[in-house]
Amino acid sequence: MIKKLVHTRFHLSYEHQLVERAKELRQNMTVAEKKLWHGYLKTLPFRVLRQRPIAYFIVLS
Secondary structure, three states: OOOOOEEOOOOOOOOOHHHHHHHHHHHHHOOHHHHHHHHHHHHHHOOOOEEEEEEEEEOOO
C-alpha cells in the first residue's frame, strides 16, 4: 500500500512519520557526522540542512 505524501506549495513532499525520526537523528549525531557538520558543512557559503525527510527518505540536503 502506497501512502499519500504530505505536499505544500513551498516544501518538498515527505512522509509525515519521518519528521520525528529525522529530529532524533539531528539530535543524536554520530562522531563522524559531528566532525563533518562542525568541521566543514557549517562553514559553507550556502545553507546545508541535516536529516530532512524528502519523499520516503531522510537525507542531508
